[in-house]
Amino acid sequence: MAALIPILMDLCVVFFDLLIFTRMITLKRDSRRTRLLMYGGCAVILCCYFLCTYWWEWPASIASAVCMTLPSLILFFVLSKYKDARFFLTFCFVDSCTLIIAFLGRYIGVLTGDIGNIAALLFIFAAFLTVYLVGRPYFSRYHELLEYVDAGWRSMMVSSILIYASLIFLAAYPRPLIERLEYAPVYLLFSAVVLSCYAVFITSALKTSKIYEQSCQLQKEKKWHRIAYVDALTGVANRTAYIEKINDIERTRHADTAIGVFVIDIDRFKAVNDSYGHNAGDTVLQITASLLTDTFAGESYSVFRIGGDEFAVIAENIEEEEALNKLRILESTVEKQRGGIPFSVSVGYAGIDRGQNNAVENAFAAADKQMYWHKREKVRQQGMPAEPADVTKDCKE
DSSP: OTTHHHHHHHHHHHHHHHHHHHHHOOBSSOSHHHHHHHHHHHHHHHHHHHIIIIISOOOHHHHIIIIIIHHHHHHHHHHBSOOSHHHHHHHHHHHHHHHHHHHHHHHHHHHTGGGHHHHHHHHHHHHHHHHHHHHHHHHHHHHHHHHHOOSSHHHHHHHHHHHHHHHHHHHHSSSOGGGOGGGHHHHHHHHHHHHHHHHHHHHHHHHHHHHHHHHHHHHHHHHHHHHHHBOTTTOSBOHHHHHHHHHHHHHHOOTTOOEEEEEEEETTHHHHHHHHOHHHHHHHHHHHHHHHHHHTOSTTEEEEEOSSSEEEEEEESOOHHHHHHHHHHHHHHHHHOOTTSOOOEEEEEEEOOTTSTTHHHHHHHHHHHHHHHHHHHHHHHHTOOOOHHHHHHHHTO
16 A cells, blocks of 8 residues: 555646646647547556556656656647647646645655655645646636737746746756755745746736737727717718717817818719719719818818718817818819819808807808808809709708
8 A cells, every 4th residue: 555655646646737738728629539639648648657657667757757748748739729839838837836736745745754645645636636626717718818818928938948947957956856855945935936936927918818808898999989980981980970079069168269160062973973983972972081181180170971972070279261271272182183083072161159059050050051152153153053962952041
């Protein structure tokens, strides 16, 4: 019985080391066949270690390296989804923790005298079982870290390899540590430092994962915000955004706030669609939106597409002279940038009456009326009949 306990201790260490790693590895193909291959390989490793150590009487350090460490490294590397720093960090982390628990068990066995081996076996089994049960909720979280956090693993891998090599070196050189127990406190102190380092690694990774999740949530919010408030065709703000903007202005404006409203409408837009096709009409809308964002650039201006071929610009803290200059620039720019599709725009502008309620809406109505007056003047000067759409709009006045 006494000779069997050391065998059970070593098998317990190897068994739990492999078991924990099977929970922390992310398989390349998570199928029943792959898992059978993984568990079968672990069983072969366990049997080979037993035969080499207790049948052929190899030294434990050589048997551990030849029959356990190298074969498990190759097996899990082949099956792993991540064949980079993430894999080697995980491997070194599991093996480092295993070495620490194994040494603690041996150390307890020496300190407890005649019943030492039984105490050591119970400690090793209890320690590994606790780590396994406590760690189960975190294994899936660790898989998420491996999947979503792709930065910082290389530097942590280098540190973990150095830690792992140092643990093996201190435990084996110049003689096995179990033969020079006066150095056990030093090894235990170093083990505490190692565990604290890994705690820092894991905490940093969790924070990085949280930042990533927050970033994903922010991207989703931006996506929904864009769907709700941005016109998909032109990329400028839509009518919903326009309504929110004027409501916000009415709530927050002061009596001395200078605000103006521009209303822009594409002339004879239906004729563009009929003559050149709806794709050409979309292009004209995009060109118009681009010209507006270029002309009305800056924090003082907000550009909106509020209807089919109708746009609005809200200008804050500008005077009428600057507004009229912007109108001239816009009309001149449209003349120069028609490209292969001739089109023009009609523009109206009105400043708010600072003493009115709903001043922005009233200014919009005045600008809209002025824009249609310009549109009718163009039709009259060119001797062309107005579009049915234009006539409909005129009837609203």
